[in-house]
Amino acid sequence: MLRLPRASPLVRLVSLSSRLTGCASRRERALLGAAAGVHHGRGTEGRETGKTLLWLPLSGAKMRNVFEVMLLLLLLLLPLVTAHAGGQPNSPPGKPVLTSCRSPEKETFTCWWKPGSDGGLSTKHSLFYRKESSDAVHECPDYRTAGENSCFFNKNNTAIWVNYNITVVATNSLGSAYSDPVEVDVVYIVQPNPPENVTVSVMEDKGWPFLRVSWEPPRKADTRSGWITLVYELRVKLKEEDDWETHLAGQQKMFNILSLPSGGEYQVEVRCRPDHGFWSEWSSTSKANVPHHFRRDNSTWILMTVFFAFTFLIVAWLLHLNRHNLKRCILPPVPGPKIKGFDKKLLKSGKSNEIFSALVVPDYPSTPSSNYEDLLVDYLEVYVPTERELQLEESKDPHNDRLKSDSSTSDSDSGRGSCDSHTLLVDKEAKEEARQVECGQTRTEVQRSLKDWDALTYAQIDMVGRDVPSGRVKTWPSLYSPLPRHSSGPLDQQSSLQMAKQHSLSTSSFLAQEASGESYWDVCSHGELPRPLRAKTPPHRGLRARSDADVSGAGLKRAPAGPRSLAPHTSEYVEVQRVNNKDVVLLQPVVTGCYQALPGEVYSKVKRVDSDNILLLQREAREEDGYPGAEQENTTQKPSACVYAAVLVQDQMAPMVNAYVDTATMCTLTC
Amino acid sequence: MGRRKLQRRDKDAKTNGQDSAEEMARHTGTFGSKLLPTVLYMVAACSAIPITDLLDRASQRSDQLHSLSTTLTQDLDSHLPLTVRLTLPRPSVCHTASLQTPNDKEQALQVPESDLLSLARSLLQAWEDPLVFLSTSANFLPHPAQNAISNKIQELRDHSKSLGDGLNILSGKMGPGARTISMLPYTGGNDVGQDTISQLINLNFLLSCFRRDSHKIDSFLKILRCRATGLPQMC
Numbered sequence: 001m002l003r004l005p006r007a008s009p010l011v012r013l014v015s016l017s018s019r020l021t022g023c024a025s026r027r028e029r030a031l032l033g034a035a036a037g038v039h040h041g042r043g044t045e046g047r048e049t050g051k052t053l054l055w056l057p058l059s060g061a062k063m064r065n066v067f068e069v070m071l072l073l074l075l076l077l078l079p080l081v082t083a084h085a086g087g088q089p090n091s092p093p094g095k096p097v098l099t100s101c102r103s104p105e106k107e108t109f110t111c112w113w114k115p116g117s118d119g120g121l122s123t124k125h126s127l128f129y130r131k132e133s134s135d136a137v138h139e140c141p142d143y144r145t146a147g148e149n150s151c152f153f154n155k156n157n158t159a160i161w162v163n164y165n166i167t168v169v170a171t172n173s174l175g176s177a178y179s180d181p182v183e184v185d186v187v188y189i190v191q192p193n194p195p196e197n198v199t200v201s202v203m204e205d206k207g208w209p210f211l212r213v214s215w216e217p218p219r220k221a222d223t224r225s226g227w228i229t230l231v232y233e234l235r236v237k238l239k240e241e242d243d244w245e246t247h248l249a250g251q252q253k254m255f256n257i258l259s260l261p262s263g264g265e266y267q268v269e270v271r272c273r274p275d276h277g278f279w280s281e282w283s284s285t286s287k288a289n290v291p292h293h294f295r296r297d298n299s300t301w302i303l304m305t306v307f308f309a310f311t312f313l314i315v316a317w318l319l320h321l322n323r324h325n326l327k328r329c330i331l332p333p334v335p336g337p338k339i340k341g342f343d344k345k346l347l348k349s350g351k352s353n354e355i356f357s358a359l360v361v362p363d364y365p366s367t368p369s370s371n372y373e374d375l376l377v378d379y380l381e382v383y384v385p386t387e388r389e390l391q392l393e394e395s396k397d398p399h400n401d402r403l404k405s406d407s408s409t410s411d412s413d414s415g416r417g418s419c420d421s422h423t424l425l426v427d428k429e430a431k432e433e434a435r436q437v438e439c440g441q442t443r444t445e446v447q448r449s450l451k452d453w454d455a456l457t458y459a460q461i462d463m464v465g466r467d468v469p470s471g472r473v474k475t476w477p478s479l480y481s482p483l484p485r486h487s488s489g490p491l492d493q494q495s496s497l498q499m500a501k502q503h504s505l506s507t508s509s510f511l512a513q514e515a516s517g518e519s520y521w522d523v524c525s526h527g528e529l530p531r532p533l534r535a536k537t538p539p540h541r542g543l544r545a546r547s548d549a550d551v552s553g554a555g556l557k558r559a560p561a562g563p564r565s566l567a568p569h570t571s572e573y574v575e576v577q578r579v580n581n582k583d584v585v586l587l588q589p590v591v592t593g594c595y596q597a598l599p600g601e602v603y604s605k606v607k608r609v610d611s612d613n614i615l616l617l618q619r620e621a622r623e624e625d626g627y628p629g630a631e632q633e634n635t636t637q638k639p640s641a642c643v644y645a646a647v648l649v650q651d652q653m654a655p656m657v658n659a660y661v662d663t664a665t666m667c668t669l670t671c
Numbered sequence: 672m673g674r675r676k677l678q679r680r681d682k683d684a685k686t687n688g689q690d691s692a693e694e695m696a697r698h699t700g701t702f703g704s705k706l707l708p709t710v711l712y713m714v715a716a717c718s719a720i721p722i723t724d725l726l727d728r729a730s731q732r733s734d735q736l737h738s739l740s741t742t743l744t745q746d747l748d749s750h751l752p753l754t755v756r757l758t759l760p761r762p763s764v765c766h767t768a769s770l771q772t773p774n775d776k777e778q779a780l781q782v783p784e785s786d787l788l789s790l791a792r793s794l795l796q797a798w799e800d801p802l803v804f805l806s807t808s809a810n811f812l813p814h815p816a817q818n819a820i821s822n823k824i825q826e827l828r829d830h831s832k833s834l835g836d837g838l839n840i841l842s843g844k845m846g847p848g849a850r851t852i853s854m855l856p857y858t859g860g861n862d863v864g865q866d867t868i869s870q871l872i873n874l875n876f877l878l879s880c881f882r883r884d885s886h887k888i889d890s891f892l893k894i895l896r897c898r899a900t901g902l903p904q905m906c
Contacts, residue, residue: 107776133764159774161883187886226897226906227776227890275734275893276741276886 091119092175096149096168098182102191102278105220106160106228109153109186110146113168113179121172127151132163160186190277193218195232195270200288203256209290211236211257215270215283230272235282239265263292725841726896732834733791733889739830740882743823747878750814751871765880767797767855772887779890784898785848787891792838794884795831797855802828804857805877812874813867827881834888 094116103109115125127140140151151166164186168179195215203212213234221228229251235244236257249255249270260266266289269282319326772790773779782790806828809821842849859877897906 133768155775160776161772161774161887185883187890222776223906224897224903225776225780226894227780229893229906275889276737 090121090172090174091117093117093119093121093123093170093172093177095177096125096170096179098166098168098179101164101166101182101184101189103158103186103189104191104193104218105222106187106190106274107155107222108158109184109189111140111151111153111166111168111182111184112146113149113151115149115170116177118170119172119174121174123170123172125149125168125170127166127168129167130165131159132165158186162186188276190228190274192221192228192230192272192274192277192280194280194283195272196283198268198270198283198286200266200268200286202288202290205258207293208258209263209293210260211266211268211288211290212254213257213268213270213286214254216253217272218280221272221274229275231275232270232272233279234268234270236266236268238262239267239287244269260290263290265289722841722844723896723899725837725844726892726899729834729837729841730889730892730896732830732837733885733892736827736830736834737882737885737889739823739827740878740885743820743827744875744878744882746816746820746823747814747871747875750816751868751875765883766801766857766859767794767880767884770794770797770853770855779894783848784895785846787895788838788842788845788849789851789853791888791891792835792842792849793853793855794888795835795838796852797857798831798881798884799835801857801859801877801881802831804859805874805881808870808874813870 096113096115098111098113101109101111111127113125113127115123127143128137129140130137138157140153141157142152142154143150145152162185164184165181166184167181170177170179196218198213198215201212201214202209204210213236215232215234217223217230221230223230231251232249232253232255233246234249234255235246237244238261247255247257257266257268265287267285267287269285271280271282273279770790770793773782779787802824806821806824809817809824812820814820859873897903900906
C-alpha cells in the first residue's frame with residue numbers, strides 16, 4: 001500500500017517548510033516520525049493512521065494541486081502550530097527514579113517512583129521486580145492503589161527476608177528508560193502510620209496541672225502479636241510558641257507531661273517507629289487548655305532557702321562576734337553582796353560557818369573583860385526633882401514613853417553610837433521594870449559607840465530590885481535648876497537612896513520614872529560598890545528613906561553652895577565613897593567630866609568662877625559627912641577646858657529649865 | 672594362739688576398715704556425682720528468673736546485635752561505590768539460606784514457640800565461625816575506617832556470644848523442641864578475594880547476610896516475648 005517514492009516528496013516538502021520556518025513543531029516531527037516510522041517499517045496505529053491520512057488526498061495532478069494548497073495552508077498554519085507546540089523533539093522517555101519503597105506494617109509495601117521526562121510522548125512506566133534467588137521477572141501487580149507512579153505489593157506478593165530487585169521502566173514511543181535497580185528487603189523499610197486516637201487531658205497532681213497524653217498504635221500495625229514492636233515519641237508546645245518539646249515515650253501508650261511552664265492552650269503530636277525502621281509522620285495535633293497557675297519551681301524554693309540560710313549565717317556570725325555585749329545587755333550582771341569581808345566564793349561552797357566567821361569583825365563584840373572596867377559606871381548622878389519637875393516628868397512621860405518605845409525598838413545599830421541618839425540602851429534584864437535608865441559612862445566613854453552598850457547594860461546593876469517600894473532615882477542632869485525646889489513629897493516618891501557617886505550619863509537619855517509609884521532604881525555603879533548595895537536592899541530602902549531628906553537637903557543645901565553665878569543651875573556630882581556601918585552612904589563630890597582617880601583629891605565644890613570663866617573648885621577633904629558640901633580649903637584649878645565646858649553647858653542649859661537634859665548636851669559636859 | 676588371734680583380729684580389722692573405706696568411697700562417688708547437679712538444680716530453682724524477664728533480656732541483646740550489624744554494613748558500603756557494588760557479580764545466597772524460616776507474618780505466627788527458639792539458636796550458632804573469619808579478615812581490610820570496623824566486629828562477636836548463652840538457658844525452659852539446633856556450616860571458605868574490590872564485596876555480602884539473620888533472631892525473640900507476657904496490650 002505504501003508508495004515510498006510518493007511519500008518522499010511530502011516529506012521533502014514538510015522538511016522544506018520546516019527549514020523555512022526555522023522551527024519544527026511537534027506535529028511536524030510526528031509526521032516526520034510517522035514517515036520515518038513508515039520508512040523503518042514500524043507499525044503502530046498512530047503512525048499508520050497518520051500515514052493513511054497523508055496519503056488519501058494525493059492522487060495524480062489533482063493531488064498536486066491539493067498538495068500545493070495544503071502546503072500553503074500548512075505554511076499559513078505553521079506559526080499557529082509553532083505557537084501552540086512546545087518546541088522539543090520527541091525523545092525516549094527519561095529515566096525514572098525510584099524514590100522510596102515503604103511498608104507500613106511489614107506485610108505489604110509500596111514503591112514510588114518519579115518519572116523522568118517523557119520525551120514528548122506519552123510514557124508508560126512499569127515496574128518490574130525480581131526476587132532474590134529467582135530469575136523470574138514480575139511486573140507490579142497494582143499500579144493504582146497507592147496512587148500515581150506507585151506500585152503496591154499486597155500481602156500475597158510480599159515476602160519478608162527476601163531481597164526484591166525492583167526496576168521501573170518508563171517507555172514511550174521513542175524509547176524506554178530503565179531506572180536504577182533497587183534492592184529492597186521489606187523488613188528494613190518499615191514506616192508505620194502515625195499513632196491514632198491521640199487524646200490529651202488536663203489532670204491535677206497536688207494542685208499542679210499536668211497533661212496526660214494517650215494514643216493507640218496505628219491500626220494496620222500488628223503490635224498485639226509482637227510482629228511489630230513500636231516505640232513512640234511525642235512533642236508538645238504552646239499554641240503561640242514555635243519550638244516543640246519532644247519526649248521519648250518508649251513502648252508505652254500513655255505519657256504524662258508534668259513540666260508545664262504556664263497556662264494556655266497546648267498542642268500535642270505523637271509519632272512512632274518500629275524497632276528497626278523509620279519514624280512515622282506526626283499525628284494530627286491534639287489541643288488542650290491548661291488553666292493558668294502560679295508555678296513555683298523547686299529552683300525558687302532552693303533559692304529562697306539558700307538566701308535565708310545565708311542571711312541567718314551572717315546574723316549568727318555577727319551575734320557571735322558581739323556576744324559579750326549582748327550578754328551584758330540582756331543579762332545584766334547580778335550585783336553581788338558588797339559586804340566587807342563577805343566572800344562570794346565561800347557562799348558558793350556552802351559552808352556557813354566560814355562565811356559568817358569572815359563577817360565577824362574580830363573586835364565585835366568587844367570582850368567585856370577588856371572594856372569592862374570602862375563600862376562600869378562609876379558615878380551615879382542623883383537628881384531629886386521638885387514637884388514641878390515631877391509634873392514635868394509626868395508631862396514628859398509620854399515623851400519618855402516614846403523614848404522608851406524608841407529604845408525598846410532600837411536595835412544595835414552600829415552606826416548610831418553617838419551621844420545624841422535618842423535611843424535608849426535597853427537593858428533586857430530590867431525591861432520588866434517600867435523604866436530604865438542608861439547608865440553613863442565616864443567621860444572617856446562619852447564618844448564611845450553603842451557597841452559598848454551591851455557591856456553597859458551588863459554592867460548595869462540590877463541592884464535595885466523592883467520591889468523598891470518607894471523612891472525613884474532620876475538621873476537628871478545636875479544642872480537642873482529645880483533641884484533646890486524639890487519638896488519632901490516628891491522626894492518620897494522618888495528614889496530615896498541617893499548614891500554617893502554621881503555619874504554623868506553620856507550616851508543615854510533619861511527616862512522619867514513612872515508615876516506608878518513603883519519605884520525602882522536603875523543604877524550604874526561601880527562593880528564593887530553596888531554589890532554591897534545590893535546585898536542590902538532592905539537597908540537600901542531604909543537607907544533611901546532616910547537619906548531622902550539628906551539628899552534632898554543636900555541637894556538643897558548644895559544648891560546655894562554652888563557657884564553663885566550659877567545659883568539656879570548648879571548641879572553637882574557626888575560619888576559614893578562608901579557605905580558606913582550605919583548604912584550611910586557616904587558621898588563625895590566629883591567634878592563631872594574631870595574625874596580623876598585621886599581619892600585624896602576630890603574637887604566637888606565650886607568656889608567661884610574666875611574672870612576667865614574658870615570654875616574654881618574647892619577641894620574637900622572631909623569624908624565623914626559624905627557630902628561635898630563642906631568647904632574645902634584647897635582649891636584646885638581645874639582645867640579650863642572642863643570648866644569651860646561646864647560653863648558652856650550651863651549656858652546652854654539655862655533656858656532648858658523644864659526640859660530634861662539632852663544627852664547630847666550632857667556629853668559636852670565631859671571633856 | 673593369742674597372738675595369732677590378735678593378728679587375725681588386726682587383719683580383720685584392717686580388712687573391715689578397708690571394706691568400709693571402699694564402701695565409703697563408693698558411696699561418696701555416687702553421692703558426689705549426684706550432688707553437683709542437685710545443688711545446681713536447687714540453685715537454679717531458687718534463683719529462677721521468670722521466663723518473661725529472660726526473653727526480655729534476650730530480645731534486648733538481639734536488638735543491640737542487629738543495630739550493630741546495620742551500622743557496620745552502612746560503614747562498609749560508604750566506601751564502596753554503588754555502581755561497582757551492583758555491577759559486579761556477587762554471591763546471592765547466604766550460607767544460612769538453607770534454613771527454612773517463615774516468609775511472612777502468618778507463617779511466623781504459626782510456628783510454635785520452641786521451634787522459633789530453635790531457629791534463633793540455629794542461626795546464631797551458624798554465625799559463630801563466620802564472625803571469626805570476619806574479624807580476622809577485617810584486620811587486613813583495605814578500608815579507611817578499618818579500625819572502627821574491626822572493633823565493631825569484635826563487639827558483634829561478644830554480643831552474639833552472650834546472646835547464645837542466654838538462649839541456651841532459655842532453651843532449657845521452653846521444651847524439648849527448643850534444644851534442637853540445625854547445623855549450618857559456613858561454606859564460604861577463608862578466601863576473601865584477590866583484590867580490594869572483591870574483598871570489600873565479599874565482606875559486604877557476608878555482613879548483609881548477618882544483618883538479615885540477626886533481624887530474624889530479633890523478630891523471633893520479640894514474638895516469643897510478646898507471647899510469654901500473655902498480655903497483648905503490653906507488646
